[in-house]
Amino acid sequence: MDIATVVGVLAGFALIIGAILSGGSLKIFVNVPSLLIVVGGMLCSVLIHFSLGQFLAIFAVIKNAFFHKAHSPVILIQQMVNFAAINRRDGALALEQEMRKVDDPFLVKGLQALVDGQEEDDIRALMGMETEYMQARHGDGKKILEFMGASAPAFGMVGTLIGLVQMLQNMSSPDDIGQGMATALLTTFYGALLANLVFIPMAGKLGQYSKSETLAMEMITEGVCAIVRGDSPTVVREKMQAFVSASKRADVKVTI
Template sequence: MDIATIVGLVSGFIFIIWGILISGEIGSFIDISSILIVIGGTLASTLISYPIKSFLGSFKVVKNAFFHEEISPDGVIAQIIKLANVARKEGLLSLEELAEGIDDKFLKKGIMLIVDGTDPELVRNILETELVFLEERHTEGQSLFETMGSFAPAYGMLGTLIGLINMLKKLEDPSSIGPNMSVALVTTFYGSFLANVVFLPMANKLKIRSNREILVKELMVEGLLSIQAGENPRIIEEKLKTFVPPELRTDYKDQLESEGA
């Protein structure tokens, strides 16, 4: 579970409601027609913009924003070094048995390609092609929330215009101008709130997670190709460390020595 996403959303709601209560009352910001215009209009325009399958898949994307098991680059590097040591001692064919105990399907696929004696250039092409389509799938989920983030303020403004039109029809009654103006502006509030507290932050979180996952997958590709090329595990370690920020790099000296590298 991603604590940051939950804390961010909850704190966003709390601080805004708190600010409202300090200077007014929460009842003034509740208007059913405004909610219908902003949420209904945003969903309708998003449905027009995307295929129904992608639209329904957004619910799964929302789940990924809250529940996501992030792959540690540090753990992947350690795993690659272990594979390199085994391949160096026992040959590439010995990796097939180790692949059975690996949960990551992408890494497992790469290992099996190497074991099967696939040409290194073809191995790179196959894995990088899979990365391209993985990134495209991720981008579609991100763009869906970005689209909703752009539509919500627009429908907020549309609702405000509707409220102003209704207000202008009743100018002969001065007592109705204040309440009608308040309702008109509430719609803009809803649109801005949903865009900046929910949709756009969610899109940004998904983008960051996608970039991190792609980075780890690219690390796997380089590690597997280095193993196939028969490079020394120490050289592979130094090469893969370039994918990780200096402050997060780990020394694998003990592991290399224990494996007899």
């Protein structure tokens, strides 16, 4: 679980609720019609803009913003250095034993291609295609959240217009004027809150996750290809250290 995302969302809502309670009752900020206009309208627009499959994947996309298993570049480099040492000492077939200890499907696929004796160009093409499709999937999820972040305030404005029309048509009744104004203002509030505290930040977080995962997959690709070429563990380490900052490079050791 990404602690920063959880803390950010909870702290943001706590801050808003605290500000409301400091000046009055939370009850006056609860308006079901306003919420239906914003949330319902936003979901309908998503359903129109995207396919049914993409719409049904909304919850999975939001889940990915909270739960993400990050790869450690230093650990990845150390793994590839160790695999290079095993390959040089015992041959490619010895890596089959090591594959059982790996829980990354992408790394397993690369090692399996290596063990099968595929050429470097074929391995690079295979793993490059996998990376591109991963980026496309993540890009679709990010686009959904960005669209939700854009449509929520728009439907907040729609609710505001509805509330103003209701208010202007009932100027003779003070109660109806108050209800119309509540709908008008609260829909704008709901739309702005959901967009700027939930959907847009989550889209940005998914973008960061995608960059991190792309980097990890590129590191794995380069490491596997270096092993295929028969590079020594030291050479593999030196090449892959280009992916990390200088302060972390000393953590990677060559073990043969």
